Amino acid sequence: MNQLFEEIAFVENPLYERIIEDIIAQKYAVVEDFFTEEEVQVLRQSLIEKHEEDVFKKAAIGNRVNEVIVKSIRGDVILWIDETHTNTAENLFFTKINSLISYLNKTCFLGILRKEFHYAVYPQGTFYKRHLDTFQNDDRRKLSFVCYLNEADWLADYGGELVLYLDANGKEVEKVIYPYPGRVVIFESQILEHEVRPVTNSQRLSITGWLKTR
Numbered sequence: 656m657n658q659l660f661e662e663i664a665f666v667e668n669p670l671y672e673r674i675i676e677d678i679i680a681q682k683y684a685v686v687e688d689f690f691t692e693e694e695v696q697v698l699r700q701s702l703i704e705k706h707e708e709d710v711f712k713k714a715a716i717g718n719r720v721n722e723v724i725v726k727s728i729r730g731d732v733i734l735w736i737d738e739t740h741t742n743t744a745e746n747l748f749f750t751k752i753n754s755l756i757s758y759l760n761k762t763c764f765l766g767i768l769r770k771e772f773h774y775a776v777y778p779q780g781t782f783y784k785r786h787l788d789t790f791q792n793d794d795r796r797k798l799s800f801v802c803y804l805n806e807a808d809w810l811a812d813y814g815g816e817l818v819l820y821l822d823a824n825g826k827e828v829e830k831v832i833y834p835y836p837g838r839v840v841i842f843e844s845q846i847l848e849h850e851v852r853p854v855t856n857s858q859r860l861s862i863t864g865w866l867k868t869r
């Protein structure tokens with residue numbers, strides 16, 4: 656009876672199915688409609704308010720217990736989001752993230768138990784050199800998630816492209832992704848090297864995070 660109930664309760668989600676198919680086929684997914692336009696606006700406002708409070712810190716490399724700040728590698732400033740003290744914007748963000756996680760765990764047995772997310776601001780001239788999102792002796796990050804919160808009139812020539820380095824039958828190819836507002840990129844943290852190219856115009860805004868096994 657219980658089992659029957661669970662089978663009826665599972666509703667296929669076309670958006671999540673598309674994300675899963677793309678990640679299986681190409682190790683990444685780019686989604687334009689993960690959040691609604693209003694949600695993107697609310698999240699962007701939340702980032703801007705917190706950034707104005709001057710609580711962002713220079714981003715480090717290495718994990719949280721072993722971090723160093725190296726501006727020649729990355730120049731963004733970040734603020735970790737505490738899921739136990741969320742505002743309305745962060746609440747709606749985590750509602751969607753949690754729904755994705757529960758879907759992934761049900762359909763792909765990914766075993767995602769933890770997550771971590773931060774706001775990020777890349778001031779003009781900053782970048783994040785080519786890297787992998789996993790650390791030595793720490794392979795808990797499974798999927799990387801980025802949502803861009805730039806202004807609606809963000810142009811391709813403002814820089815700040817995310818470049819994924821893909822393998823095409825042994826040959827490396829670049830997948831260039833522009834940080835247009837609302838765009839979400841999800842990719843395999845342990846496989847895809849990537850970089851953020853220098854930002855040439857004002858500042859580049861985003862939320863970045865990781866779905867982790869423990």
Ligand SMILES: O=C(O)CCC(=O)C(=O)O
Nearest residue numbers: 783788801817851861863
């Ligand atoms: O903002 C992006 O497009 C990617 C950021 C990134 O690679 C990171 O924070 O590890």
Ligand SMILES: [Fe+2]
Nearest residue numbers: 786787788849
């Ligand atoms: Fe990264």
